[in-house]
Amino acid sequence: MATDRVVVVGASLAGLRAAEAVRKTGYAGEVVVVGDEPHMPYNRPPLSKTALGAEPEDLAFRIPRHARDVTWRLGEAVTSADLTARTVTCAGGDVLGWSGLVIASGLRPRRLPLPGPDRCVVRTREDAARVRSGLRPGARLVVVGAGFIGCEVAAAARALGAEVDVVAPERVPVQRPLGPLLGAALQRRHEAHGVRFHLGTVPVGYRAASVVLGEGTELPADLVVEAVGGTPATEWLAGTGLDVTDGVLCDNALRAGGRPDVVACGDLARFPNPLFDAVPRRVEHWTMATDTGKRAGTTLGRHLTGSGADEPPFTPLPSFWSDQYGFRLQSYGAPGLGDDSRVLEGDPDGEVAVGYHRAGRLTGVVLLGLGGRYAHYRSLVAEAGHLALR
Template sequence: MNRIVVVGASAAGLAAAETLRREGYEGTLTLVGDEPLAPYDRPPLSKQILSGQWRPDRLPLRTPTDLAALDLDLRLGVAATGLQLTERTVRLADGTALPYDGLILATGVRPRRLPGEGAHVLRTLDDALTLRDSLGRGRRLVVVGAGFLGAEAAATARRLGAEVTLLEPAPVPLAHAVGAEVGRMLARVHRDEGVDLRCGTTVTEVTEDGVLLASGEVVEADEVLVAIGSVPNTAWLDGSGLAVGDGVVCDAYGEAARNVYAAGDVARWYNPLFEASMRIEHRTNAAEMGMAVARNLLAPEARRPFAPVPYFWSDQYDMKVQAYGFLRGHDEVAVVERALAERRFVAVYRMGERVSGALAVGMAPKAIRGWRQAVATGAGWHETVSPGDRPVLRP
């Protein structure tokens, strides 16, 4: 294999490129990124960058020296616009055609938007800096969407002194992901911090004065942040022949077609650990999958299924949320350490008869690490979580 192209210059794409070199690949290695910046970390955008705690120069994932050592054909500030599988060619927005023997797709996601003009989104460094320059004490911010990104941004803006209204269409924020009771606890934290959290509220449009609700009410704001989820960046693959369905569809090895793999937020793959197809938008998963598919591409005779225990974290106010496993679609939740009322606890999730995940709020990392093994081994629920002495919550 003489020419490998990695499309996407963020965590997954960089991890793939580094792994290829580490595993001994010496051929031409092209890394394509639509942003003009070298690969940088995105989780701090809604926290340290938005708050002004960090300068942008802390974001790069590698130093210029480290990047140079990879001997990359680096194509930054130019998007991929098409893929021809039969010709094994990637086309770029500048008209370039890149031939490849192996290809890794790591194009990530883009924010969903609402009708209307003037709203912020939060995906790139420019997005974060533009929003940060608009915030301050007494400024009115409406955040549409109380998922983890919206909640983090709301918490950061509140600490900056902004008046924050957080609008969420679901009855309970994040209930689909963490369960209704945990979602209610997180909602109480925001309200106690002074956020005007309104659930069961649908926004139809961004207006000059703020946002228009389905009820006809206008919620006025100086700034609006739309955080209603993301869309995988797959439009450029239209007509390529690759299967696309809420992401690039891959097998258990991350392969989408012969010698074509996908990694990170854009990849939908079959995770044999949970016997489910999944697409995960978390920083840790992106890096781990980038490494895994790079190895599988280089050594197909020794390739291994990508079967991770997903991990994610979120920082809101002084509270850290950490989770292992696959929490969506769970059947039961049980608190196994401390209590929700304390806002310090560990909760464990059941799917079928197995432990499928664990979540900790306000606890040291070691409090939840042991549960990772239970998820990884598919530990039985009844053998692991003692019945009767654990408060069971509604899913």
């Protein structure tokens, strides 16, 4: 008898939402989630923020009603998949057959290929606990990378009284998604809180208590955090024939490899969003892991239950937040796609809304503060995208 089972690889936000959505379609077979971390799915955003100051309260997600009968296999990696035999193999040797596969294995932190003492990263609860144990007043922290996670770690460390240096090759922090205007404003805020930036440079070596930069500067360091982005965790898909160049290539319904029985979601799913254009992209946002998880689970469940694939195009509006020094940055749409940014309201050194445009069309808005204006700018960006769809 053919297997009647959905296997979800990756027990985190996207995998949980996908398992729930599969069940919501009425799929009655077994749903098994395999995760290599020993924990039930938990929330990562606090890890680079409040969790660096104090042991976090329970981070685990509530398990929704539809996902209560899911089987969890935790602390065990999937090491390979066979799409012809419809199986995955676990590290312990168990082979699980499936009729539907959800790829939700997310990202692993990228590491700089430099020898020297071990460095910290921030992706898991254990990573955050390790950084937390090294942060105390006067501790010298070097953060490598000035993206959102690097900046959040720097802000959290300053709040705890650590000395903080940030090293990155860009001209301003968070340059790629935010551009020079807001990046420079963010830098001024950090500098006002005592963070020292070393931009346009990279580490060339790590020593026992220092980081050596390209031009020879040596920064003293009791603790080094590398926050230089993530790499899609797709090793286990080697040899399957799926396109895993920068994540898993999917169609708009999140099917991978043109197969109705294999879907991907979360940080590693690369799919076209007609709100912007036809180019498949990955989006590393919490809300996108939720939206893609739900959609991928629905696509798969509808296929397995024979209820058809008659869904409207998938057009999620990306949104992202970041908390630093008590102010909130909120982003809607895809500011990184803009080739031009301008202030829509306010002042970059106070509260501000910045609009990002491509060929004259609004692709995203980022707000620093201005909490009361979220709904307005969110609908402005959504409207611009939907106008382009017509």
